[in-house]
Amino acid sequence: MLKNKNVVMYVSGGIAVYKAADLVRQFIKQGANVKVAMTASAQEFVTPLTFQILSKHHVYTDTFDERESDKVSHIHLADWGDIAIVAPATANVIAKIANGIADDFVTTALLATTTPVFVVPAMNSHMLENPATVRNFKILEADGRFVMEPATGFLAEGYEGKGRFPEPIDIIETVKNFLVTQQPDLPLKNKRVVITAGGTKERIDPVRYITNDSSGKMGYSLANAARDLGAEVILVSATQQLTEPFGVTLIPVNSAQEMLEAVMNEYAQADIVVMAAAVSDYRPKEQAAQKIKKNETTMTIFLDKTTDILAQLGQQKQHQFLIGFAAETHDIEKYARGKLTRKKADMIVANDVSKSYAGFNKDTNEVTIFMPEEQPVEISVRSKQEIAIRIFEEAIKRMKK
Ligand SMILES: Cc1cc2nc3c(=O)[nH]c(=O)nc-3n(C[C@H](O)[C@H](O)[C@H](O)COP(=O)(O)O)c2cc1C
Structure with a gap:
């Protein structure tokens, strides 16, 4: 299902960034090609070098760092992908995508993305339940984005709650299932x-x-x-x-x-x-x-x-x-x-x-x-x-x- 698929992973700045590194590995294990873009906040948690080594590709961080003169990199990356995944997706980046804001590489490339966008929120449970965040989830879903349910458990703040980044293998399975629903002509459809x-x-x-x-x-x-x-x-x-x-x-x-x-x-x-x-x-x-x-x-x-x-x-x-x-x-x-x-x-x-x-x-x-x-x-x-x-x-x- 993921073999030879081009996955663009957009990493934003939450504590779960370290788990996103494992998610890159899991996608590659499934045969996917992965390219990563990071927000400035994400780089406060893990350096782009980690993602570069794991994905074996340059990591995109700056909208104006145009390395290839014949390409506009945020458009090129958006077009290269078969699927975009925002993982972890911060409350901030979710608010930006929901409202069409494009003020850094990640949000600009996401605004240019025409392929399916899969969002994996991870945040403190109070941020998750905030009416503004709830409203933004509804906007994303109405816009045809797939928002994955966060996991419940021990949060980085030291208490139990909903908002944890799901296990990478569960994310992979959910993405695969999502891709199945996107394909009308699968041989066992309706069986x-x-x-x-x-x-x-x-x-x-x-x-x-x-x-x-x-x-x-x-x-x-x-x-x-x-x-x-x-x-x-x-x-x-x-x-x-x-x-x-x-x-x-x-x-x-x-x-x-x-x-x-x-x-x-x-x-x-x-x-x-x-x-x-x-x-x-x-x-x-x-x-x-x-x-x-x-x-x-x-x-x-x-x-x-x-x-x-x-x-x-x-x-x-x-x-x-x-x-x-x-x-x-x-x-x-x-x-x-x-x-x-x-x-x-x-x-x-x-x-x-x-x-x-x-x-x-x-x-x-x-x-x-x-x-x-x-x-x-x-x-x-x-x-x-x-x-x-x-x-x-x-x-x-x-x-x-
Ligand atoms: C230690 C620490 C952990 C954070 N964890 C999260 C998180 O899990 N989820 C979240 O939405 N924001 C988290 N934040 C806040 C974001 O980093 C902040 O809103 C930032 O502006 C997000 O930028 P970005 O969306 O461009 O990556 C955290 C901040 C700090 C300092």
């Missing part, structure tokens, strides 16, 4: 995608359970990818260890039974269902109400089979495109093809979890996609985020048929 993630937990007693090594990373990457491709995403998650993806509806579950119920509730309205969770095949026949005490040298736990969610979805399939996952350690094609037929899936994404760079708890994966009456599609090792996009690309091609 509802249900994704399961994580390893289910089957209780033995109040303090013990049976689970597996699934981290949920593949499912969460799929949720982010589906959202970036324009879908409305429902993420049925059996893990609480990962950051909730922005712009996705999260349904937390524990057991295979809870996951089954959550998925079946969503099934009729779903266009695509991706079963990326590692669902327990068995659960203890009985769950002890109290902690089981140690007494015998051995103990036996009787297990019952859980409902096979993918098979159930296959049986009740109407218009839905059904994607299953197969985590195997051997005979991958045999098992994946068997699963494809038995479960009436449209696609089985198989991975060899015995490989050091693929499968459970890794950030990378290597998969082979099996589809009925087709040659398998192999996707070589890459990040789970990239694999997720490729899976949806293959699904979209088949859905159109």
Whole structure:
């Protein structure tokens, strides 16, 4: 979503300027090109050199410092960007943008900006609640600017309140979501995608359970990818260890039974269902109400089979495109093809979890996609985020048929 996007970051003078330095890094990590402009007040907190090193570009601070004779730098910068982000945005700079004031580099370039402008306010809670600031937010929104909600927490002044600069990763997610809404022609626009993630937990007693090594990373990457491709995403998650993806509806579950119920509730309205969770095949026949005490040298736990969610979805399939996952350690094609037929899936994404760079708890994966009456599609090792996009690309091609 942010790959090769030109981001112009306008930094104004609040205590959160140091966090803006990390935000530059995060944008670059997402593949964006970043150029920075700073107000005079912002330079009281952090020097332009920091932003120059991080962005690998000259930092703009002075409207009249025209380095290239064939360009007017504030106009050139405004035109260069695909998106402008004011972060942190002081009460002062917000008031200026709302009123069309252009008295330094930042505000002059912003007045010349025709691309989407994303504003990240950060200030003391009393400044935030001041009627003038509230009025300026309304003007910005009426002018089509996107104003991000500040975070609540411990302020630099030493008390709790609203006005903190949000975590850079949350800003990135919000920007991505905002960009999705700006693009009318995304391939999964108006599609509802249900994704399961994580390893289910089957209780033995109040303090013990049976689970597996699934981290949920593949499912969460799929949720982010589906959202970036324009879908409305429902993420049925059996893990609480990962950051909730922005712009996705999260349904937390524990057991295979809870996951089954959550998925079946969503099934009729779903266009695509991706079963990326590692669902327990068995659960203890009985769950002890109290902690089981140690007494015998051995103990036996009787297990019952859980409902096979993918098979159930296959049986009740109407218009839905059904994607299953197969985590195997051997005979991958045999098992994946068997699963494809038995479960009436449209696609089985198989991975060899015995490989050091693929499968459970890794950030990378290597998969082979099996589809009925087709040659398998192999996707070589890459990040789970990239694999997720490729899976949806293959699904979209088949859905159109
Ligand atoms: C230590 C310190 C911290 C400040 N933090 C903020 C802040 O978080 N948010 C804000 O709106 N203003 C803050 N200010 C006030 C702004 O720096 C001041 O309004 C300035 O004129 C803003 O200029 P600019 O909008 O051109 O960057 C702070 C000032 C000082 C001295």
